[in-house]
Amino acid sequence: MQTKPFRIGTRGSPLALAQAAETRARLMAAHDLPEEMFEIVVLSTTGDRITDRALSEIGGKGMFTLELEEKLSSGDLDFAVHSSKDMPTKLPEDLYISAYLPREDIRDAVIGRTAPSLKALPDGATVGTASLRRQALVRRLRPDIQVAIFRGSVGTRLRKLNEGHVDATLLAYAGLKRLAREEVATELLDPVDFPPAPAQGAICLESRIGDTAIDDLLKAVNDCPTYDAVSCERAFLAALDGSCRTPIGGYAICDGDHLKFSGLILTPDGSIEHAVDISGRRADAETLGRQAGETVRAAAGPGFFEGWV
Numbered sequence: 061m062q063t064k065p066f067r068i069g070t071r072g073s074p075l076a077l078a079q080a081a082e083t084r085a086r087l088m089a090a091h092d093l094p095e096e097m098f099e100i101v102v103l104s105t106t107g108d109r110i111t112d113r114a115l116s117e118i119g120g121k122g123m124f125t126l127e128l129e130e131k132l133s134s135g136d137l138d139f140a141v142h143s144s145k146d147m148p149t150k151l152p153e154d155l156y157i158s159a160y161l162p163r164e165d166i167r168d169a170v171i172g173r174t175a176p177s178l179k180a181l182p183d184g185a186t187v188g189t190a191s192l193r194r195q196a197l198v199r200r201l202r203p204d205i206q207v208a209i210f211r212g213s214v215g216t217r218l219r220k221l222n223e224g225h226v227d228a229t230l231l232a233y234a235g236l237k238r239l240a241r242e243e244v245a246t247e248l249l250d251p252v253d254f255p256p257a258p259a260q261g262a263i264c265l266e267s268r269i270g271d272t273a274i275d276d277l278l279k280a281v282n283d284c285p286t287y288d289a290v291s292c293e294r295a296f297l298a299a300l301d302g303s304c305r306t307p308i309g310g311y312a313i314c315d316g317d318h319l320k321f322s323g324l325i326l327t328p329d330g331s332i333e334h335a336v337d338i339s340g341r342r343a344d345a346e347t348l349g350r351q352a353g354e355t356v357r358a359a360a361g362p363g364f365f366e367g368w369v
Contacts, residue, residue: 062097062273065096065097065099066087066098066138066274066277067101067136067137067138068080068083068098068099068100068101068137068138068141069101069103069128069131069132069139069141070100070102070128070141071102071103071104071124071128072102072103073213073214074213074214074215074239075213075235075238076141076143077100078238078239079143080100081100082161082238082263083161083281084098086161086281087278087280087281090281091277091280101131101137103128103131104127124142124146125140125142125146125148125266128140128142129152129266132155132267132268133152133154133268135268138267138271139158139265139266139274139278140265141263141264141265142263142264142265142266143262143263143264144160144259144260144290144294145232145257145259145262147264149297149298151266154269155267155268155269156267156269157264157265157266158266158267158275158279158282159264159265159278159279159281159287160263160265160283160286160287161262161264161281161283161286162283162286163234163261163262163283163286163289164237164238164261164262165237166251166256166261167232167233167250167251167254168230168231168232168233168254168260169231169233169242169244169246169247169248170247170248170249171218171228171229171231171244171246172227172228172246173222173224173226173227173228174227174228175227175228176246176247177246177247178198178201178202178205178228178247178249181227181228184204185204185205185206185228186205186206186225186226186227187206187207187226187227187228187229187230188207188209188217188225189207189208189209189230190209190211191257192305192307193257193308193309193326194230195307195328195330196307196326196327196330197254197255197307197309197326198230199328199329199331200326200331200333201253201330203330203331208225210225210226214231214235214236214239214241218241218244228246230249231245232256232257232261233245233248233261234261255309255310255311255323256309256311257309258296258297258308258309258310258323259290259294260311262286262290264290265281288319288345289311289312289314289345290312292312292319292321292345292346292349292352293311293321295346295348295349295350296308296323296350296352296353297310297349297353298349298350298353299349299352299354299357300325300353300357306325307326307327307328307330308323308325309323309324309326310322310323310324312345312348312349316342317341317342317343318342319341319342319344319345320337320338320339321336321338321339321348322337323335323336323352323353324336324356325360325364327364332364334359334364336355336356338351338352338355
């Protein structure tokens with residue numbers, strides 16, 4: 061019988077704290093446990109501290125998880141809560157993603173200051189985003205648009221937008237909804253035309269391999285369709301060595317025992333792309349994702365990645 065509170069590791073941004081609070085609430089309901097049985101432990105990560113450069117310049121996605129994973133491996137945390145799209149495809153040998161909460165909306169949202177949509181922005185407008193995927197997709201749609209690096213919390217980016225630094229910015233609609241800020245979105249982008257980042261909108265729980273007590277705790281809140289869809293998407297990323305240096309989009313949809321995946325890789329200027337669609341059994345989710353990645357890599361050829369990956 062657990063007597064000490066379970067220690068939940070998280071970053072300290074308002075969105076990260078909202079995700080940790082959602083995780084705690086789901087676990088309380090699933091196990092009929094009081095709030096005091098869960099302690100939210102806030103850690104600052106390298107990605108949080110360095111906000112004046114693109115992630116590709118400071119080490120990629122692992123900059124949001126390293127400190128949490130060190131505390132998790134040492135036993136100072138029982139599990140950690142992450143935005144799944146921040147997770148590297150290769151995890152420390154002793155850790156794994158043990159559960160996914162039910163996925164939120166996967167779409168990207170436009171928050172426009174001078175126009176409500178990307179197509180309506182004036183010629184030469186500036187869009188603020190640090191995501192190479194979003195940059196490439198915006199340039200594919202509007203080659204005339206300028207892109208400025210925009211990093212920081214949701215609140216920071218909205219403040220910069222309101223101060224007039226850029227004409228528009230893009231954020232994950234899931235994050236806006238979790239912060240009860242969805243009203244700021246002026247356009248929601250169709251994932252068919254503007255595919256999200258793999259794993260966008262999903263919260264994952266990371267824990268130690270072999271910790272059966274924590275496995276039993278977390279499996280009660282695991283959402284199987286989300287687990288299968290995101291596992292497929294992460295396998296696609298892994299096959300492409302996906303990182304913050306690579307413009308990659310993709311999403312999977314579960315329908316009963318069936319899964320359909322659509323993926324895309326672009327050059328940073330959005331001028332060249334290679335897309336793939338694949339479907340099959342949900343039980344083969346990771347295999348399908350890996351096959352999709354290998355198909356795109358073969359179609360692109362080795363020269364496609366030279367000089368920018």
